[in-house]
Amino acid sequence: MxxxxxxxxxxxxxxxxxxxxxxxxxxxxxxxxxxxxxxxxxxxxxxxxxxxxxxxxxxxxxxxxxxxxxxxxxxxxxxxxxxxxxxxxxxxxxxxxxxxxxxxxxxxxxxxxxxxxxxxxxxxxxxxxxxxxxxxxxxxxxxxxxxxxxxxxxxxxxxxxxxxxxxxxxxxxxxxxxxxxxxxxxxxxxxxxxxxxxxxxxxxxxxxxxxxxxxxxxxxxxxxxxxxxxxxxxxxxxxxxxxxxxxxxxxxxxxxxxxxxxxxxxxxxxxxxxxxxxxxxxxxxxxxxxxxxxxxxxxxxxxxxxxxxxxxxxxxxxxxxxxxxxxxxxxxxxxxxxxxxxxxxxxxxxxxxxxxxxxxxxxxxxxxxxxxxxxxxxxxxxxxxxxxxxxxxxTVRRGFTAPxxxxxxxxxxxxxxxxxxxxxxxxxxxxxxxxxxxxxxxxxxxxxxxxxxRKDIVKRLPKRIDVATLLAAEAQPIELAKYRVLVPLREFDNLALVRLGAILAAAKSGELALMNVLEIPRSLPPKAIRFHYVDERIKGLRKVEKFASGFAPDTRATVRIGHLPYEIVLRTIEEEDVNLLVLGWRGGRVGPELRILGDTIDYLVARAPCDVVVARTRGMKETMRSILLYVRSEEQARGAAEVAATLARAGGAKVSVLELGEGGGAAPGAMTVVELVAQAHVDAQVLRLPVKNVVEAVVEESGKHDLLIIGAGDRRALSRAAFGPAEDDIAAKARCPVLLYRKGARAASAG
The missing domain is CATH 1.20.1740.10 (Amino acid/polyamine transporter I)
Incomplete structure (x- = not known):
């Protein structure tokens, strides 16, 4: 389009x-x-x-x-x-x-x-x-x-x-x-x-x-x-x-x-x-x-x-x-x-x-x-x-006309x-x-x-100059068959997250959809927001879109105005048939949950029907040389390996697939993951470590790499945490930028 x-x-x-x-x-x-x-x-x-x-x-x-x-x-x-x-x-x-x-x-x-x-x-x-x-x-x-x-x-x-x-x-x-x-x-x-x-x-x-x-x-x-x-x-x-x-x-x-x-x-x-x-x-x-x-x-x-x-x-x-x-x-x-x-x-x-x-x-x-x-x-x-x-x-267009x-x-x-x-x-x-x-x-x-x-008495009230003048008359048509990556942005300074989403979209010749949600209190109608608030979001998104177009030529940016940011994100995923949701995370924990958009990452991750990536991008290098991949669930292996291969290929990085076993015993499946990464013509190897404490071992090893990619745990673990108890703990303590991947409930519709 x-x-x-x-x-x-x-x-x-x-x-x-x-x-x-x-x-x-x-x-x-x-x-x-x-x-x-x-x-x-x-x-x-x-x-x-x-x-x-x-x-x-x-x-x-x-x-x-x-x-x-x-x-x-x-x-x-x-x-x-x-x-x-x-x-x-x-x-x-x-x-x-x-x-x-x-x-x-x-x-x-x-x-x-x-x-x-x-x-x-x-x-x-x-x-x-x-x-x-x-x-x-x-x-x-x-x-x-x-x-x-x-x-x-x-x-x-x-x-x-x-x-x-x-x-x-x-x-x-x-x-x-x-x-x-x-x-x-x-x-x-x-x-x-x-x-x-x-x-x-x-x-x-x-x-x-x-x-x-x-x-x-x-x-x-x-x-x-x-x-x-x-x-x-x-x-x-x-x-x-x-x-x-x-x-x-x-x-x-x-x-x-x-x-x-x-x-x-x-x-x-x-x-x-x-x-x-x-x-x-x-x-x-x-x-x-x-x-x-x-x-x-x-x-x-x-x-x-x-x-x-x-x-x-x-x-x-x-x-x-x-x-x-x-x-x-x-x-x-x-x-x-x-x-x-x-x-x-x-x-x-x-x-x-x-x-x-x-x-x-x-x-x-x-x-x-x-x-x-x-x-x-x-x-x-x-x-x-x-x-x-x-x-x-x-001549005004009417949805319902009284007979x-x-x-x-x-x-x-x-x-x-x-x-x-x-x-x-x-x-x-x-x-x-x-x-x-x-x-x-x-x-x-x-x-x-x-x-x-007296002159004002016979005049109609002047037209409002407000956010209504900026609203699109109707949504632009979207090519639903195209692979689509959605990146909700709370602010406009996380260019590393935008670059990450753009690389993942471009790898599949897909579209990068950037979105900013302007949250309105329940006590106000959506159009009550002041004009300049929306104008600030437009300027911020325009800058980010220009940056993203250098990595993903097919980029689209939208400001959504509404009451519940996380519900708006979920509805956008359904309406636009999004394949991958990319969320930014500041790192650390607030209570038991990770924070995003003023609400919880956990809520979005648990309910999004598409694949989800959550990234802590602080300190992320534009050109990465070493990526550490840790995934325990076979269900998550293919998607996590694909993400790792895409990012490694973009920066010429080497991927190390971590395999942990108590007393030196090898956990099954690591070689399969390496083969999946290698299919993308990326240099990959198995890194075997004998450990007793998985969290401490992965956190220690993460300090030697430019990026840690973690695949979500099995379904039983996902019922208790966003990506699994151990996976969430590793992400909170990792010594390098972190990317968590979770496979969606429905299959991708394109790509």
Whole structure:
């Protein structure tokens, strides 16, 4: 493939698969909504709660179609705010971001309050609340939980995405058990009658929809992570629709079981009975339908779900305020990364402070309704922006195109407006929620307009000058049949490692792939990295590529931006069908492991499907005269011999194959290795040493040579160490540069 000399490709590493994106959507959706407000919603709607859930699913689904279209056309972190930013002048974009940010923060405070009420309920049952009321204790614990998560986020501690998946799976299992036992209960005893179906009237139906709408917006989180999704054109819409469908079916099943199987006293209806339990109504359902452990199991699920919701919403809120700070629509301090903690610490802190203030409301119904109202208003703006973008950007390539345009966005706007209008006329909860929203909008107006002149009001926000301008539009085609050597570089001064990789690639007329991984903290979207950081990597790689081309004419260099360096390396091996991975090692040990890329060589060596070379290049000569080869495993012999022969031929070196035997006895196979080396027309010999301590003997002999090459041990040894216990020990103590070789699990695809 012909390419411009010195051209460095910059690519985002996308690590969200369909499964992980789907679990992200489900995990963000199944939270405080079902575990905290379910009892209140049942109380206001009665059996019509089933219809409220179905209608909310349809309303959310209409907006999900818009998000799927825009998310595959503009797959960037920020979601709705960025799309409105693209379509309208600054004030409209600000309003969309301002409302979405508020929605996430209110949803976070709902999670915190839910956690507080669960803890207070448990303590109250044991008589441990003292002078505090349940509501007062709930606020205390909600504040403590929120402050804890804010502190952890401010300090840059990162939650692994796998953790979100595990928590989401746990919530599904717990609710699945509730449904299963509940269906058994309904089959074995009389079912409660769903009469009157509209127990709360049409107003009760709409009130339940508004109260629970916050429990349907998890698909928005998938769009927020759009630039991290693999194959976004297919994955984003599938993950959105599938996660929403799973959630709606699950909610319907839980509601049916609760309304049908719950037993009451004094002739109360099931929905009135559940309403009396308030925030812990789902625990009462579990206590009744799952013998023995139902109550504790659902209480545990509620604690996990509410904490997970708090964590996820704080994460989303801080990302959004960070993006708005970078766009100068919020104070620029919010768009900065803390130099020490490498996190959007100011954005996290401000989002957390607002959540703490919202927690003081203590009324769960008001908080849940305000969260739903904020998202309804934001979704209206996004749908309007979508209609405009479809008309002004008609030729843009789309991965998913919403059918029957503009029918679905118009229906979504209409449905959202109906709910918004209902809340404006609903006395009590609805009007209080509107009051909160109006106050928040007023704060936004006071914050936004004084800093902007009238001319700025009608202008669109300027285009960002950031790393996005450097990103390759799409990956360049790669000739997979070609032998390929991958060299990940943490820094650009290890030219000996680059030369080593180039020699091994050129020997097979293959390609040398140089890669630098720019690690981004989990709390930041990949494109949040500053332009100059990437530019520095490009300059460093360009220098290294120029050096490598003197040894391997076919050299390619890439900067990969992502969250987990070692996972990025492994994915690159799979995507590019890499034959040999060459890693640099500084030498010595840090704990029980060798260090690379800020994580472990052991992790990469154990999981890489290709052949692996790890080299300590300090002191390595450009022209070597003597190479010592030590390999005990027949499985590793051929590959290690080939590497030794290639390096010896490049420098005219002689290879000594070490054969150790106690009392002078010869270990088998050394002569075979010599013959393998000799086939490459390299001078090779067997060096026999009688020894009692293998490690000491090899270390002592290594001081007489320019390079020590060590083949990995047998498979049993590899289960306990990267290359084998003895081999790792020898490498750490060797008195010359060291190269360790390990044969990959799969055969080379070329060469």
């Amino acid at each position: 012909e390419k411009e000399p010195g051209a460095i490709e910059v690519r985002l590493s996308r690590d969200l698969t369909f499964l992980s994106a789907t679990m992200m959507g489900i995990g963000a959706t199944v939270g405080a909504g079902v575990f905290v407000v379910f009892g209140f919603a049942a109380g206001v709607a009665g059996p019509a709660l089933l219809l409220a859930i179905l209608l909310n699913g349809l309303v959310a689904g209409l907006t999900a179609i818009t998000y799927a279209d825009l998310g595959t056309t503009y797959p960037e972190a920020g979601g709705g705010y960025l799309w409105v930013r693209e379509a309208f002048p600054g004030p409209v974009a600000f309003a969309a971001g301002w409302m979405t940010w508020f929605g996430h923060m209110v949803a976070g405070s709902l999670g915190a309050l839910g956690f507080g009420y669960y803890v207070a309920w448990a303590l109250e049952g044991e008589g441990w609340l003292g002078p505090l009321s349940r509501a007062g204790a709930a606020i205390v614990f909600a504040v403590l939980a929120t402050a804890g998560f804010v502190a952890v986020g401010y300090l840059g501690a990162q939650t692994r995405r796998r953790g979100f998946g595990v928590v989401g799976f746990a919530k599904l299992v717990i609710l699945g058990l509730l449904v299963a036992f509940g269906l058994v209960a309904t089959a074995s005893s009389p079912v409660n009658r769903f009469e009157p179906f509209f127990a709360g009237g049409q107003g009760g139906l709409l009130a339940a929809m508004a109260l629970t709408f916050v429990a349907f917006q998890g698909f928005e989180g998938i769009a927020q992570a759009g630039e991290e999704v693999r194959d976004p054109e297919r994955t984003i819409p599938r993950a959105m629709f599938f996660s929403l469908a799973v959630v709606v079916l699950l909610y319907l099943a839980v509601a049916f079981v609760a309304l049908a199987a719950t037993r009451t006293v004094s002739g109360l209806s099931a929905w009135s009975w559940l309403s009396g339990f308030g925030t812990v109504a789902i625990v009462e359902v579990g206590r009744q339908v799952i013998p023995g452990v139902g109550g504790p199991l659902l209480a545990f699920g509620g604690l996990v779900a509410t904490l997970a919701a708090l964590n996820a919403t704080l994460f989303s809120a801080s990302r959004l305020s960070f993006a708005m700070g970078r766009d100068h629509v919020l104070p620029t301090t919010l768009g900065r990364v803390h130099p020490r903690f490498r996190a959007p610490s100011s954005a996290i802190l401000l989002s957390g402070v607002v959540m703490l203030l919202l927690v003081l409301f203590s009324d769960v119904q008001v908080v849940a309704t305000a969260a739903g109202l904020a998202f309804l208003l934001a979704f209206i703006l996004v749908n309007v922006a979508y209609i405009r973008l479809r008309r002004t950007h008609a 029957l345009f503009p029918a679905f966005p118009i229906l979504a706007i209409t449905a959202n407006v109906v709910l918004v209008g209902f809340l404006a006329t609903q006395s009590g909860t609805g009007q209080i929620a509107w009051t909160v929203i109006v106050l928040w909008i007023g704060i936004g107006l006071l914050l936004y307009y004084p800093f902007r002149g």
